[in-house]
Amino acid sequence: MTETTVPTTDRVGFIGLGSQGGPMARRIVEDGIATVLWARRQETLDAYSDTKAEYASSPADLGSRVDIACVCVVDDAGVEQVVAGDGGLLSSMASGGVIVIHSTVHPDTCRRLAEQAAEKGITLIDAPVSGGGMGAEARKLLVMVGGDAETLERVRPVFATYANPIVHLGPVGAGQxxxxxxxxxxxxxxxxxxxxxxxxxxxxxxxxxxxxxxxxxxxxxxxxxxxxxxxxxxxxxxxxxxxxxxxxxxxxxxxxxxxxxxxxxxxxxxxxxxxxxxxxx
Known part of the structure; x- marks a missing residue:
């Protein structure tokens, strides 16, 4: 981490371990942040067997064990499913938690899910990224954030493990x-x-x-x-x-x-x- 970044004590979950999300999750884990991962296929999780990451059995299981949940799946339907679907994050995450949408989706999807999350005392922000896996490995991803500025400061130590710059663009949906x-x-x-x-x-x-x-x-x-x-x-x-x-x-x-x-x-x-x-x- 950079000298100006205060380490986080939040437990972080990550869903979406593909070519973009995978390197991001590894950066979080390797920087010493307590991390829980979920993937549909066990072989995806096996790639992290050399780390201290823990594994969840479902998005709901992950949500119940973390304070910040990052989502980096492919499309709107996937985001909707892991956040608000049956057995999704909102079914188990405690009030005070934060959900970060790293996927590139419709801004209305993020706004709608943010409203559902707020009903449970959970804050949702959108934070799509640009730069690919290599950018994450080099800590040089661009993160475009839409959402509450105070929440951004809370998750900034997580973003700092893989991103620079981190740009706050406005309310939820602005990043998208x-x-x-x-x-x-x-x-x-x-x-x-x-x-x-x-x-x-x-x-x-x-x-x-x-x-x-x-x-x-x-x-x-x-x-x-x-x-x-x-x-x-x-x-x-x-x-x-x-x-x-x-x-x-x-x-x-x-x-x-x-x-x-x-x-x-x-x-x-x-x-x-x-x-x-x-x-x-």
Missing amino acids: RAKLINNLMLTANLGVLESAYALARSLEVDPEQLSTVLSHGSGNSFAVNVLRGPDFVLGPMGAMAGPLLQKDTRLVVDLARAAGAEPGTVLTAADAALDSMGCQR
Whole structure:
């Protein structure tokens, strides 16, 4: 932990031990915070057999044993299930507890669950992340927080094990809105970049050489490190990244429509990327 971070005495639970959540949970455990983990598959938990982490038999079991529960599952349905479903966190967590939603989901999902949690004396905040497993391992994840500022200070020692910076954006749901715009921008950058590589071929510029230029030039973006050769096209990424980017783009469009806002050029470029990945919005 950093010198300015006060260690926490809260017990922390973590649900969602995938490529993003797994490294985050390991950082918490390895920094000496008492941690309880739950996963549907035992082999997922086996990866932590070399740590002091404890295991729970269900989300409800985990909720009854922790003060702060972090959730990093894939989608809205998964978040709803582990938080408010039968045998979810709200069925057992004590008043005064905190639930942290690290998943990228609709802001309304977080607001609705926060209201349900408040009825039980539990505070829910949204804290989606960006930076991947490598970012968590390096303590450099970006965490975008929506919720009560006092609650953020309570959970900050947990976030500090894997994150820097930690940005407070406003009330519950604000973190999700920022994360969705961030992901829309990534999708748009991928669409623009694929188009730029196609143009490069037409102008007899080697895409491999151009990728070096872009990675060191003013045209650089995170997308340059994502869209690589040999063909510099988005199709091969479709199976893995396409559905998630499609989900997030749809959520942004839903938010824009509700607000009467026009997404504009960024959505046009994002749609081009999704089309190339075979995951049309």
